[in-house]
Amino acid sequence: DTGVSQDPRHKITKRGQNVTFRCDPISEHNRLYWYRQTLGQGPEFLTYFQNEAQLEKSRLLSDRFSAERPKGSFSTLEIQRTEQGDSAMYLCASSFSAGAETQYFGPGTRLLVL
Amino acid sequence: AQTVTQSQPEMSVQEAETVTLSCTYDTSENNYYLFWYKQPPSRQMILVIRQEAYKQQNATENRFSVNFQKAAKSFSLKISDSQLGDTAMYFCAPQGFSARQLTFGSGTQLTVLP
Numbered sequence: 001d002t003g004v005s006q007d008p009r010h011k012i013t014k015r016g017q018n019v020t021f022r023c024d025p026i027s028e029h030n031r032l033y034w035y036r037q038t039l040g041q042g043p044e045f046l047t048y049f050q051n052e053a054q055l056e057k058s059r060l061l062s063d064r065f066s067a068e069r070p071k072g073s074f075s076t077l078e079i080q081r082t083e084q085g086d087s088a089m090y091l092c093a094s095s096f097s098a099g100a101e102t103q104y105f106g107p108g109t110r111l112l113v114l
Numbered sequence: 115a116q117t118v119t120q121s122q123p124e125m126s127v128q129e130a131e132t133v134t135l136s137c138t139y140d141t142s143e144n145n146y147y148l149f150w151y152k153q154p155p156s157r158q159m160i161l162v163i164r165q166e167a168y169k170q171q172n173a174t175e176n177r178f179s180v181n182f183q184k185a186a187k188s189f190s191l192k193i194s195d196s197q198l199g200d201t202a203m204y205f206c207a208p209q210g211f212s213a214r215q216l217t218f219g220s221g222t223q224l225t226v227l228p
Contacts, residue, residue: 048214
């Protein structure tokens with residue numbers, strides 16, 4: 001079991017550029033979540049998928065953010081026209097939808113927008 | 115909607131001693147789960163323990179146990195025989211049956227002193 005993986009682990013970009021992050025969930029997990037964590041705070045929910053369907057999006061997810069999960073496997077999170085306020089750790093978690101649905105987290109992608 | 119309050123931003127404990135981290139929450143859901151996660155420095159989020167709200171018995175996982183008071187909406191974490199490796203940020207997070215995302219508190223930074 002390789003766990004949840006995220007790529008890249010670190011990303012530095014200039015304001016106005018687009019960035020894309022990838023998350024590979026645990027293979028048998030059908031749910032995939034994206035969270036954002038700023039320094040010294042707890043993670044905040046962004047969006048989640050069940051299989052390939054995006055079931056919920058937070059109000060935090062502005063129009064500049066888009067997420068996909070083609071074929072219900074890996075997921076990508078794209079941020080267009082990045083702003084300095086987008087600087088944060090982006091966490092991915094996956095789970096299997098049954099009972100106490102424990103979410104397992106990846107190592108995160110740390111984004112710095114200059 | 116769910117809210118979480120962790121009123122202790124920082125705590126310290128001597129190695130081998132016992133420490134309790136507090137958490138109160140509010141939720142509009144009748145059925146839900148509660149989780150404690152830990153996040154060591156520069157490392158990923160790890161599940162510590164979980165509690166089903168419909169169960170009266172408090173969950174226990176080795177040195178970790180909870181004191182769940184449903185009426186008071188309180189969910190504290192007790193760590194016995196503290197070890198240096200327990201040093202981390204600890205987050206309390208409820209999860210509703212209908213809204214499956216985790217809602218995290220602001221965390222408690224626990225430092226175990228040698």
